[in-house]
Amino acid sequence: MMTLENVSLLSLQTSYMRQDPTTVALCAALDEQFRQLGEDVKRVLIYARIGALDDALLDELAWSMHVDGYDAKAGIDEKRRMIKSSLRIHRYKGTVYAVEQVVADVFGEDAEVLEWFDYEGKPYHFKVNVYCKEHGASAADILRAERLILASKNLRSVLERIVLILFSKGTLQVNSAAIISEVTMILPLPQFGGGAVFCGGVISSELVQIEPLQTADK
Structure with missing residues (x-):
């Protein structure tokens, strides 16, 4: 099947036209233009190509999508996670799901929100457990998670603390x-x-x- 990537205009011509030098030269010149057009079309599909975008394009995409708490200094993997989940977070903003999602985006690990009645805490307070199985957590990650939580939670609830649960592997x-x-x-x-x-x-x-x-x- 012919596409813009492997287009050959000469093959679409009649056998007589294929012998014409002008036609042969024109088809060769236009083939290159069509192939370049095929590459340019791919760049239009920005959201579908998040996994291939560089930092500069990710920053522009995050700005256009109004990603809450987006940090241009974050790692490229975290940027991609935040952009991919931003639509769901906007839809469920103010819920436990939104808070768990933004924390998971920061740390790249599973997160769990425990509300005050789950652990006999102060009314309307909550804490977040982060299960660090594959990655660690830096002070910058914790500060970024706090900022995103404040932007995603409901106004009534108060963040009490973030608990990092670390897992280690050993040989038995x-x-x-x-x-x-x-x-x-x-x-x-x-x-x-x-x-x-x-x-x-x-x-x-x-x-x-x-x-x-x-x-x-x-």
């Missing part, structure tokens, strides 16, 4: 060893005509070393 090694021993006693044999009595004993021992069965992350 399991080792074991077993020692198996066996003692075999031979009882006296029956005597025949005053013959000798045979008796003896055998002691065998075996040490089994079991290597680590598995290594699990905790």
Whole structure:
């Protein structure tokens, strides 16, 4: 299928026109123009290409969309998250969902709002738990989250604190060893005509070393 990216005007001409030098030159010149037009059209699709935009274009897009609490100094991944979720935040502004979403955008982690009746706090106060499983949190991230929360919560509610719940990974090694021993006693044999009595004993021992069965992350 022919598109602007692989357009070939000469292939659309008749066999006679393909032999005309002027037609061949004109098609070659126009092909390049059409292909460039195809590249320019992609740039018009700004919102659909957030993942490919640079910082300058993201800042312009955030300004045009009135993204609350947008920080031009934030990382590019955070900027993209804030722009993508801005429409939902505007729709649910003043709700628990909006607060959880803006905090998740800042830290890139799951966030949970606990209202005062969930933890016996002061009336109309709330706190936010941030589950930092993959990323840490800087002082700048916390200040930015506070600013976004104030812009997204309802006027009545009061932010009490932001709680960072950090997760760490460790390596658990399991080792074991077993020692198996066996003692075999031979009882006296029956005597025949005053013959000798045979008796003896055998002691065998075996040490089994079991290597680590598995290594699990905790």
